[in-house]
Amino acid sequence: MKCRRIFITVIWCCLLSTAFAADPKDGKMLFQARCASCHNVNQKLTGPALAGVDERHPEAWIISFVKGSQAMVKSGDKAALEVFNQNAQIVMPDHPDLNDDQIRDILAYIKDEASNAPKEEAPFSRPGEKQPNLMPLTIYNMPFMIAYVMLIVVMIILLVFLVNIKSYEKHVKDDK
Numbered sequence: 001m002k003c004r005r006i007f008i009t010v011i012w013c014c015l016l017s018t019a020f021a022a023d024p025k026d027g028k029m030l031f032q033a034r035c036a037s038c039h040n041v042n043q044k045l046t047g048p049a050l051a052g053v054d055e056r057h058p059e060a061w062i063i064s065f066v067k068g069s070q071a072m073v074k075s076g077d078k079a080a081l082e083v084f085n086q087n088a089q090i091v092m093p094d095h096p097d098l099n100d101d102q103i104r105d106i107l108a109y110i111k112d113e114a115s116n117a118p119k120e121e122a123p124f125s126r127p128g129e130k131q132p133n134l135m136p137l138t139i140y141n142m143p144f145m146i147a148y149v150m151l152i153v154v155m156i157i158l159l160v161f162l163v164n165i166k167s168y169e170k171h172v173k174d175d176k
Contacts, residue, residue: 027109030102034095041113047087051114054107063103068094 031039038046053062057079065072065080069092072080161168 025109026102027105027107027112030098030106031109034098035106038090038092041110046090047092048083050110054111059104059107062107063100065092066098066103066106067096070094 035047035050039048039050041049041051043049057065061079065083069080069084071094073084
């Protein structure tokens with residue numbers, strides 16, 4: 001009987017923890033509706049890029065800033081003033097209608113998006129890195145070089161012939 005109570009208690013705790021956990025799906029809808037016009041997760045728009053915002057500021061500060069950024073700026077909060085000044089003193093609209101759980105959902109979405117973002121790479125890579133057996137055109141590609149030069153010679157001869165075909169036809173008629 002005691003084991004059964006413990007089991008039921010554990011099940012309830014698991015269910016409750018998942019019910020109150022931040023949901024990136026809800027956060028995505030809220031982010032797109034409220035934040036996406038000025039913010040991007042991985043690049044700066046009107047407002048700063050939000051990837052890693054949970055590492056730069058505590059969650060309580062973020063919740064307070066989202067609900068009333070200008071109140072924090074006017075109160076002299078150093079972090080709020082720094083964010084405000086780094087973004088050309090553009091005023092972020094206050095969102096007092098968002099509750100703490102909705103802001104946590106947005107943070108969960110931002111964290112999820114930031115972790116799924118592609119790693120920054122050069123727009124192109126060196127051939128040897130992507131295709132290790134690729135050999136650029138060198139003197140060591142002798143068969144290719146010979147075929148390439150012969151193709152060019154044949155094309156030049158063909159072009160000369162085509163340009164002078166009328167004169168060749170005239171010579172043939174004169175010889176008859």
